[in-house]
Amino acid sequence: MNVRYRIELSQAEREELTAMLGSGKCAARKLKRAQILLAADGGRRDEEIARTVSVSLSTAYRTKRRFVEGNLERALSEEPRPGAERKLMGKEEALLVATACAKPPAGRKRWTLTLLANAMVKLTDHDSLSGETGRRRLAENDLKPWRRDMWCIPHVDGEYIARLEDVLDLYAERPDPARPLVCFDETPVQLIGEVRQPVSAKPGQRERYDYEYRRNGTVNLFVISDPHRGWRNLKATERRAAVDYAQCMRELVDIHYPEAACIRVVQDNLSIHTAGALYQAFAPAEARRILRRLEFHCTPNHASWLNMVECEISVLQRQCLGRRADDPKKLRNEIAAWQRQRNKAQDRIKWMFTTDKARAKLRRAYPAVVKPLGRRRHRATSNKSQGRCHPRRSSLDRRASHGTPPPRHSPSVSFANSAKPPAPFLKSTGCVAT
Incomplete structure (x- = not known):
């Protein structure tokens, strides 16, 4: 720093620096460089400038040097820094x-x-x-290996799409009292007792409970939900067997919907969710009587989220099952109180996933429809000698005259992952028991 740089600002430069300091909207480093230049223009030495502006002596020297060797813009801005060499390339x-x-x-x-x-x-x-x-x-590379998501990864094929649209079409239909729609599922609940009594909350202190608990077994809950009229019914059983499932279906037919001609039941693919479960529990005539009024619609495999009753179970767990219950009777009382409140309010589920949205989100899984070739139009030619018009014979007519059947013009459907169309594409879906 043996070279001394003399700063002489023009009137325009002084006004620009003064306005910059008055606004205070620039970066702090840029404002300090402006103070250095104004102080140097007044004839102050570098040591005095560094002490007044609270910068190092080298900073004041470099700012003056960049102004003399360049211009005002170069003195106020920073020079590009090369930085360290990049590691892990290519x-x-x-x-x-x-x-x-x-x-x-x-x-x-x-x-x-x-x-x-x-x-x-x-x-x-x-x-x-x-x-x-x-x-x-x-x-x-948008990669965080320490994070992962847990989500359903189903195999989406024609069967999956057919069942999905079958369930979504049911949800989109208008309510029909003669053919009500119900969603059915079950969930296990643990019976947990307290080892030490909790301490109630009071001003300035939250409720306290001990982490230790006593496990008193489990109870199964069968949940029935009618999304159209905001009604639900819960039944607690000691086990989840085919006989218990059959009893729920009979109560659904004889008690909950005695006047309905056909009850459409949406359920998942659990092993007990079959028509055969009723034949295990009842006589053949009784089982057939119940099944004649039931119409089963199964969700796709690994897609129970399509069942609306899953939303109802989620609300049940958040609102009612958060407290510990060590006795089946106590649990039934809690569930009954929750059920009465929900049914009285007629709380409904706002289902927003429709068939159109499914086709947009799962468009890669849908088959591609190939349009057929267009028919040739018949052009009429006039017979001037007879004064009348008649259509020109096409290739189809010529084939018919020679005994060759004309080809069918129907849209062909190509599937990406199968040689022939799957069965659900050719017939309607749903596990229908008659």
Whole structure:
């Protein structure tokens, strides 16, 4: 810093710097450089400027040098910084991504940034790598190996689509008292007792309960929901067997809907959800009498979320089953009180997933319909000698005159993953018991 730079600002430059300091809307570093230039223009020495502006002596010197060698804009702005050399480029970055997507090492359930950095040190020529370097390279590839989602991963095919649209069409229909729609499912509930009595809440203190509990077995809940009229019914049983399922179906026919001609039941594919369960519980004549008034519609495999009653069970767990109940009788009383309140309010489920939305979201799973070739139009030719018009004979007419049947013109359907159309595409779906 032996070279001394003399600062001489023009009137326009002084006004620009003064206005910049008065507004206070620029970055702090830029404002300090403006103060340095104004102080240097007044004839102050570098030591005095550094002490007044609260910067180092080298900062004041560099600001004056950039102004003299360049201009005002260069003095106020920062010079580009090259930074350190980028690590993990090209093949090394691809190796990091491949390692993060592979299985974690033995004894670890997932990859961490430290594990990935250590693995890359072994696989590359780098002496050391920080976890932040790995995080930045993974973030550029939209990858976070320490996170994962749990979601249903079904095999979507023609059978899946057919059952899905069958259930969605039922939800879209208008309510019909003669053919009501009900959703059926079950859920287990644990009977949990207190080892130590909880302490009630009071001002300034929340309710307290002990983490230790006593398990007194389980109870099964059969849940029936009518989404159209906001009605639900819950039945607690000791087990979940075919006989218990058959009893629920008989109560549905004889008690809950005695006047209905046909009850359409939406349910999942549990092993007891079959028409044969009624023959295991009742005489053949009684089983057939019940089945004549039932129409089963099954959700696709691994897609019980299509059943509206799942929403009802979720509300039940949040509102009612959050407290501990150690006795089946106590649990039945709690459930009955919740059921009365919900039925009185006629709370309904707002179902928004429709067939159109399903076709938009699952469009890759739908078959592609190939349009047929268009028919040739028959052009009429006039017979001037006879004064009348008659259609020209087409190739189809000529084939018919020679005894060759004309080809059918019907749309052909191609399936991406199967050689022939699946059965659900040719006939209606739904497990219908008559």
